[in-house]
Amino acid sequence: MTYVGRRLNLALVAALLVLAAGTVGATVLFQSGVSEVEAQNEQLRSQNEQLREDLRSARDRIDSLESQVSGLESELAAANETLSAVRSERDGYREGLSEVCEQLREENGSVPEECENV
Incomplete structure (x- = not known):
C-alpha cells in the first residue's frame, strides 16, 4: 500500500507542478498581452492628441478663412x-451727349x- 500511496503522491505532486507551471505560463502570457494592449493604448492616446491638435489648427484656419471671405464679400x-x-x-452722360448730338444734327444737318457711336 505504501508503494501505491507513494506513486499516488508523486502523481499528485507532478500534476500540481504541471498545473502550477500552466498557471504561471498563462499569467505570463496574460501579462504580455496586457503590456501590448497598454502600449497600443498609449500610442493611440498620442495619435488621438495629435489629431485633436490638427483639428484645432484646421478649425482655426477655417475661422480665419471665413473671416477673410466675409471681408472680401463686403469689399x-x-x-x-x-x-x-x-x-x-455714365448712362446719364451718354444721354446728355446723345441729346447734344441730336441738337447738332437738327441745327447743322450733320454731326461730328x-x-x-453715341
Whole structure:
C-alpha cells in the first residue's frame, strides 16, 4: 500500500507542478498581452492628441478663412455699389451727349465724328 500511496503522491505532486507551471505560463502570457494592449493604448492616446491638435489648427484656419471671405464679400459689395453708381453716371452722360448730338444734327444737318457711336 505504501508503494501505491507513494506513486499516488508523486502523481499528485507532478500534476500540481504541471498545473502550477500552466498557471504561471498563462499569467505570463496574460501579462504580455496586457503590456501590448497598454502600449497600443498609449500610442493611440498620442495619435488621438495629435489629431485633436490638427483639428484645432484646421478649425482655426477655417475661422480665419471665413473671416477673410466675409471681408472680401463686403469689399465686393462696396465695389458693386460703386460700379452701379459709375454706370448710372455714365448712362446719364451718354444721354446728355446723345441729346447734344441730336441738337447738332437738327441745327447743322450733320454731326461730328464723336457723335456717331453715341
